[in-house]
Amino acid sequence: MLCYFRVVIPIAYFSGKLLGTNLNYPTYDKELYILVRTLQTWEHYLVSQEFIIHSDHESLKYLKG
Numbered sequence: 066m067l068c069y070f071r072v073v074i075p076i077a078y079f080s081g082k083l084l085g086t087n088l089n090y091p092t093y094d095k096e097l098y099i100l101v102r103t104l105q106t107w108e109h110y111l112v113s114q115e116f117i118i119h120s121d122h123e124s125l126k127y128l129k130g
Contacts, residue, residue, distance in 0.1 A: 079103040096120075 081102050083095060090098065100120070104111065 077107070079106055 079099075079102075081099050083090075083098075087095065087098060100118070
């Protein structure tokens with residue numbers, strides 16, 4: 066995300082499709098799986114700096130880490 070005059074602007078999005086056995090996972094696991102896939106996809110940008118993940122998925126808001 067880009068901060069421009071105190072307004073945060075997303076600079077990239079990630080979209081994925083669940084296939085095969087991933088469709089049988091509970092909702093919480095599906096959301097976490099997509100989050101992990103996103104981090105793997107953007108890892109080369111994220112590895113050298115601190116970042117914040119913004120998600121609109123209620124069940125993932127209680128992750129600690």
